[in-house]
Amino acid sequence: MIRFEHVTKRYADGTTAVDDLSFEVAEGELVTLVGPSGCGKTTTMKMVNRLIEPTEGRILLDGADIAETDPVALRRRIGYVIQQVGLFPHRTVLDNTATVPHLLGWQRKKARDRAAELLELVGLDPAVHGGRYPDQLSGGQRQRVGVARALAADPPVLLMDEPFGAVDPVVRERLQNEFLRLQSQVRKTVLFVTHDIEEAVRLGDRIAVYGNGRIEQLDxxxxxxxxxxxxxxxxxxxxxxxxxxxxxxxxxxxxxxxPPVVHLDDLVEAALSVLAGENADWAVVLDDGDKLHGWVAADSIVHANGGTVRDHARRMEAWLPVGASLKQAFSTMLQHDAGWIAVLDGDRRDHFLGVLTPTSLHGALRRSVGDDARRADRTEPPGGDLRATAS
Ligand SMILES: Nc1ncnc2c1ncn2[C@@H]1O[C@H](COP(=O)(O)OP(=O)(O)OP(=O)(O)O)[C@@H](O)[C@H]1O
Structure with a gap:
């Protein structure tokens, strides 16, 4: 969708801001550009909407060389969000959001309806915030308006330059999460500049680590x-x-x-024989519908006088859906002071799939390095010479 082919930018004073850059951003992909100050991230981004022209090389958008596209027409196809949001102070939030549809000549009602829809999408109530002026909003709300405005004409491409850089860390994390949710709905092709590795990692499908005008790694x-x-x-x-x-x-x-699994209505003797058969100290307890109830310890039933597992089972609160992050798993273990957590099927709520322990968590971490390295090999952009060059 966006393709850089051997792009170099040298400023008039001789500074090489971007040095022979070749990479591709697929349709619907979010690539974060991350690196220390002055390494060429913003220059890279501004060449896409022709605020800066490359010295050498070319940039293709959907296969067409952007140097041959009228810059104004080009920019209307590209949403642009920057840190200093740049809202018009004397226009309402609704009018600010409708800026590009207005420029595109949409009818007033259509443009305002679209703006209201977008404000809702970014979590602002148009009835409450739409009539306000930018200085009547918090910093986080202004950033949301910036995102809504950039999306208003439904551009296929979004360029975002440190869009959440000016807000405090708590608001920033909230904006990042909201943006991820939004992106999962709208699936734009996004270039996102940040100097914060945490942000790059959280948001990017892939991240491009910059060093001195070059991409050191894109994965x-x-x-x-x-x-x-x-x-x-x-x-x-x-x-x-x-x-x-x-x-x-x-x-x-x-x-x-x-681990061994028993059911609430199993007889204690049956549960003991399952535990003995697997030489285990405890078993997961499920209810009739195979949903997680909790667990039962061997030593709590070994001297029991008849009865069922139900009389001895304990509830288990430490669980997560499959697909949750290992960080959430670790945090849930710590929160419940538990040596394991149950993992459930997210689609079929409460359906038990297995457990994660510190040992399997470590295994998962090691497994994913290998998996991702193989996946990265398979998703190389076509044409071996278009790899991001490691210096
Ligand atoms: N108009 C200009 N003339 C000369 N040099 C420039 C110009 N604009 C940027 N540069 C230089 O080009 C290099 C890359 O700048 P760029 O703004 O792309 O970096 P960046 O990675 O986005 O940095 P930051 O994170 O600080 O915004 C820097 O050395 C910068 O000083």
Missing amino acids: APSVVLGAPATPYVADFVGADRGLKRLSVTPIERDDLEQ
Whole structure:
């Protein structure tokens, strides 16, 4: 969808801001550009909407060279969100949001309806906020309007330059989560500039780690964190990259352990024989519908005088749906002071799939490094020479 072919930008004073850059962003993909200040991220982004012209190379949008497209027409196909939102102070939030539809000549009612729809989508009530002026909003709300405005004409491409950089960390995390939810609905092709590795990892389908005008590595976040391509990348992502990996690695079914399972109405003797057969100290307890109830310990039933598991089972509150992150798994273990957590089928609520222990959690983390490295190999853009160049 967006393709950079050997793009170089040298400014008049001789600074090479971007150096022979070749990479591709697929349709519907969100690529974060991350790196220290001055490494060429913004220059890369501004070349896409022709606020800056490359010195060499070309950029293709849907296969067409953007140098041959009228810049104004081009920019109408590209939503642009920046840190200093740039809302018009004397226009209402609704009118600000409808800016591009107005420019495109939409009828007033259609443009305002679309703006109201977009405000709802970014979590602002048009009836409450639509008539306000930008200075009557919080910083986080202004950023949301910036996102709504960029999406108003439904552009296929979004460029976002540190859009959440000016708000405090709590609001920032909320905006990031909202944006992820939004992106899962609208599936735009997004280039997102940030200097914050946490943000890059959280948002990006892939992240491009910049160093001095070049991309040092372009891969899925878990690969960048698990297998940094160069010492520079390893240093940039930080010594705690293992911890960061936890938040981008989902629990998969194959990660789970299968302890013995008994049911609430099983007789105690039957449960004991299951436990003995598997040489286990405890078993997961399910109800009639195979939904998680809790667990039962061998030593709590070994001296029981008849009865069923129901009389001895304990409830288990530490559970997560499959697909939740390993970070959530770890955090749930700590929160419940539990040595394991139950993993349930997210689609069939409460349907028990298996358990995750610290050992299997570690296994999952190691498994995903290999998986992602293989996946990254398969998703190389066509044409071997178009790989992001590692210096
Ligand atoms: N108009 C200009 N003339 C000369 N040099 C420039 C110009 N604009 C940017 N540069 C230089 O180009 C390099 C890349 O700048 P760019 O703004 O792309 O970096 P960045 O990675 O986005 O940085 P930041 O995170 O600080 O915004 C820097 O060395 C910068 O000083």
